Amino acid sequence: MGFSSASAQHFVVVLGIILLTTNPWVQAGKLKISQFEKRIEDTDYVDSLVTIAEAETNVLDVSGQLKLHHHVDNDWTIEFIVLRADESDGEYDNILKIELPVCDFMESYYKIFYEKIKDYSNAPEPGTCPLPKGKYRLRDYPLNVHLLKKFMAPGHYRIKYKLNKDDSPKLYYRMEMEID
Structure with missing residues (x-):
C-alpha cells in the first residue's frame, strides 16, 4: 500500500495511541477508548506496562515501559491494522494496514x-537497529486528543x-475507540 503524507500522519497518530494507551473507558474531548487489551505478551521476549489518565480537557497523560529481553532487528516485524465503521456493531473497513521489518520502521515512520x-x-534514536535489549520508558507524555481528532473521521x-x-506475535494489543 502506498502512503500519502496524510496517511503517514494518520499512521503515526494511531500508532501513538496503540502504544501509549491501556485504560479502558478513558474519555477526553469526544474520544472514547472503550476497550484496550493486551492479547499476547510472550514474556520470554518482552514485558510491557502502560498507564493513561485524563490530565485536562483534550489531554491524556501517558506513561509506560517496554522491556526487551532480546535485541530486536529486521527478523522482527511490526504489524499495524486500523479498521473503521460508522457504528460499533457495523461492518468494519480496513483503512490502513502496515507490516514492516523493525529496522525499516526505525528509519522511517519512527x-x-x-x-x-x-x-x-529514553526511547532509542531513529535508525537505531538492532534495538538493544533493555528497558524503555515513557513518563507523563501529554497526548493531545484534539490533534488526534483532526486526523481521524x-x-x-x-x-x-x-x-x-x-x-508469531510476541506482543499483541487490540483497541476499540470511538471519535465523535
Whole structure:
C-alpha cells in the first residue's frame, strides 16, 4: 500500500495511541477508548506496562515501559491494522494496514513519532537497529486528543498492533475507540 503524507500522519497518530494507551473507558474531548487489551505478551521476549489518565480537557497523560529481553532487528516485524465503521456493531473497513521489518520502521515512520516523545522517554534514536535489549520508558507524555481528532473521521475504530518474530506475535494489543 502506498502512503500519502496524510496517511503517514494518520499512521503515526494511531500508532501513538496503540502504544501509549491501556485504560479502558478513558474519555477526553469526544474520544472514547472503550476497550484496550493486551492479547499476547510472550514474556520470554518482552514485558510491557502502560498507564493513561485524563490530565485536562483534550489531554491524556501517558506513561509506560517496554522491556526487551532480546535485541530486536529486521527478523522482527511490526504489524499495524486500523479498521473503521460508522457504528460499533457495523461492518468494519480496513483503512490502513502496515507490516514492516523493525529496522525499516526505525528509519522511517519512527522519526516523526520520536520527535514527539523524546523529551519524555529514553526511547532509542531513529535508525537505531538492532534495538538493544533493555528497558524503555515513557513518563507523563501529554497526548493531545484534539490533534488526534483532526486526523481521524468520526466513527468506531478497531486498532491492532503486533510485534512479530518468526511469523508469531510476541506482543499483541487490540483497541476499540470511538471519535465523535
